[in-house]
Amino acid sequence: MTKPYDPDDFKTFPEWIRQRHRLAGVCAAVAAIAILLTGGALFLRYPSPNRMRVGENEVRASANLDRAASNPLKLRAFLEQMPKGGDLHMHLSGAVYAETFLQDAVEDNLCVDPLNFSFAKNTGLTKDPKSQQPQPVCATGQEPAADALKNQKLYDALVDAFSMRTFVPKSGVDGHDQFFATFARFGGLAKSHAGEWVDEVATRAASQNEQYLEIMNTPDFSEAAKAGYAAGWNPDLPAMRDALLAKGLKDEVAENVAEFNAMDATRNQREHCGTPQALPACAVTVRYLYQVLRGFPPQQVFAQTLLGFEVASADPEVVGINFVMPEDGYLAMSQYHEQMLMLDYLHSLYPNVHISLHAGELAYEMVPPDGLKFHIREAVELGHAERIGHGVDIMYENDPQQLLQEMAAKHTMVEINLTSNDVILGVTGAEHPLPIYLKAHVPIALSTDDEGVSRIDLTHEYERAVEEFGFNYSDLKRSARTSIEHSFLPGADLWAKPDKFKQFVSACSDESSKDCADFLSSSEKARQEMELERRFSVFEASQVYVVDPALR
Numbered sequence: 001m002t003k004p005y006d007p008d009d010f011k012t013f014p015e016w017i018r019q020r021h022r023l024a025g026v027c028a029a030v031a032a033i034a035i036l037l038t039g040g041a042l043f044l045r046y047p048s049p050n051r052m053r054v055g056e057n058e059v060r061a062s063a064n065l066d067r068a069a070s071n072p073l074k075l076r077a078f079l080e081q082m083p084k085g086g087d088l089h090m091h092l093s094g095a096v097y098a099e100t101f102l103q104d105a106v107e108d109n110l111c112v113d114p115l116n117f118s119f120a121k122n123t124g125l126t127k128d129p130k131s132q133q134p135q136p137v138c139a140t141g142q143e144p145a146a147d148a149l150k151n152q153k154l155y156d157a158l159v160d161a162f163s164m165r166t167f168v169p170k171s172g173v174d175g176h177d178q179f180f181a182t183f184a185r186f187g188g189l190a191k192s193h194a195g196e197w198v199d200e201v202a203t204r205a206a207s208q209n210e211q212y213l214e215i216m217n218t219p220d221f222s223e224a225a226k227a228g229y230a231a232g233w234n235p236d237l238p239a240m241r242d243a244l245l246a247k248g249l250k251d252e253v254a255e256n257v258a259e260f261n262a263m264d265a266t267r268n269q270r271e272h273c274g275t276p277q278a279l280p281a282c283a284v285t286v287r288y289l290y291q292v293l294r295g296f297p298p299q300q301v302f303a304q305t306l307l308g309f310e311v312a313s314a315d316p317e318v319v320g321i322n323f324v325m326p327e328d329g330y331l332a333m334s335q336y337h338e339q340m341l342m343l344d345y346l347h348s349l350y351p352n353v354h355i356s357l358h359a360g361e362l363a364y365e366m367v368p369p370d371g372l373k374f375h376i377r378e379a380v381e382l383g384h385a386e387r388i389g390h391g392v393d394i395m396y397e398n399d400p401q402q403l404l405q406e407m408a409a410k411h412t413m414v415e416i417n418l419t420s421n422d423v424i425l426g427v428t429g430a431e432h433p434l435p436i437y438l439k440a441h442v443p444i445a446l447s448t449d450d451e452g453v454s455r456i457d458l459t460h461e462y463e464r465a466v467e468e469f470g471f472n473y474s475d476l477k478r479s480a481r482t483s484i485e486h487s488f489l490p491g492a493d494l495w496a497k498p499d500k501f502k503q504f505v506s507a508c509s510d511e512s513s514k515d516c517a518d519f520l521s522s523s524e525k526a527r528q529e530m531e532l533e534r535r536f537s538v539f540e541a542s543q544v545y546v547v548d549p550a551l552r
Contacts, residue, residue, distance in 0.1 A: 083539055086213060088415055094183070100197070104189050109125060121188060163453050180326055192262075195270070199266070199270045203271070217288055244303055291322060291323075298338055322356045328362055357383050363427050387414070405440065408443075413486040417461070428468065446479045491525040493525060
């Protein structure tokens with residue numbers, strides 16, 4: 001693969017490239033007329049790749065994106081095939097589509113409450129007189145989940161209740177309320193389905209040319225929570241940690257590791273990984289972030305956070321932790337500073353555990369103005385966050401310009417979730433800080449958040465970036481590269497300078513050398529970065545520049 005020219009700044013392109021990019025439409029029209037006058041073909045192709053100058057494949061892909069941008073269907077088709085690197089902000093339960101949950105509920109013999117459109121446990125089991133298969137006995141007013149498969153009206157209502165599909169805000173119920181209410185409605189499913197859910201999201205990722213996922217998940221932490229309540233809250237964090245460990249918190253670590261391993265085993269079995277029948281989803285690397293529920297009393301939050309640090313230290317598949325639940329909730333707001341102190345302390349004991357934090361997932365009027373002033377800053381400076389999820393309220397923070405400069409200097413990446421910010425916060429367009437982050441040189445990567453609840457995928461987020469923020473091919477390529485560079489995979493970076501995708505480290509100045517092979521073998525992150533470059537090379541080489549009168 002030839003080392004690409006710098007795609008970061010149009011001004012750095014060679015003059016011949018800039019001229020071609022600016023005048024592509026004019027040149028195409030002139031060429032088409034010339035061909036017609038000479039009786040040639042109606043379609044003009046660029047020279048074959050072996051006669052192209054360095055970087056021309058990328059210019060061609062960029063031009064094709066520009067042509068597709070005005071047509072949503074053509075834009076979707078182009079972006080679906082484009083390499084996207086990874087999705088670093090994805091909640092497992094929120095990433096699964098409602099239709100899957102309904103099938104799982106039937107398998108689990110759950111019931112449905114048609115009044116609030118949620119799952120409910122059965123009161124017992126009986127046998128179907130015809131099939132002799134077990135079926136649930138449901139409480140008065142409820143019915144078996146299997147009935148939804150025969151009742152389209154009920155089926156549709158449940159899909160709507162489990163997602164943002166067809167949702168229209170009304171007095172007292174906005175997108176925020178609907179979004180977070182969905183999780184309780186489809187709760188109660190057996191944990192044994194988790195591996196199937198990982199398979200679903202990995203399969204969807206593979207179909208869009210994604211190669212890496214960091215999936216947030218909450219394994220069972222009931223024993224840790226009990227230990228926290230039994231110990232009682234103690235702001236002396238070393239003493240609190242000692243008390244929890246003395247009450248057997250470490251016993252749950254092995255159980256959590258086994259839970260993650262079981263998810264992977266189920267996923268691998270469903271995808272036939274490691275066999276000749278392996279499905280494309282096997283090529284998607286999956287790692288996990290340990291979810292901590294921030295909306296509970298401090299003794300539970302600290303106990304679960306400690307458990308998360310212990311699990312991430314014991315299981316290489318768990319690459320970090322993250323705090324979740326609505327950031328505007330009472331306990332999440334009132335205990336925010338205390339929670340950052342917890343992270344500051346535990347980070348000092350477990351410095352190799354990576355931290356990404358939901359911070360600034362807030363909008364004006366959701367909380368008092370003072371509540372918008374410090375969350376991102378404390379996440380970065382006190383919580384040791386290497387990445388920020390959402391970061392929507394950045395310009396409401398105290399001294400936002402200084403904070404932006406600090407984030408750029410520290411290379412603190414922001415996980416951008418455009419659809420989520422729209423449906424939950426009502427923030428989009430000019431109200432969204434994405435252009436501000438870009439101008440401040442804060443690294444960003446597009447992600448999905450809860451693609452099942454939002455009824456989207458990562459391609460959709462790339463589409464929004466093009467349509468609403470004018471992203472070009474170089475912008476999207478930078479997002480994909482940033483997603484792998486800022487992943488929590490172990491190993492050194494392939495790029496010589498952080499967030500500068502201009503040249504590889506010296507060991508890989510010759511990609512075919514033994515030094516490069518040795519370097520890649522020592523770094524899982526670098527291998528993923530090189531794989532992304534390979535995918536870009538293949539994708540860009542496949543782009544055919546066509547003078548199509550319908551696109552002019």
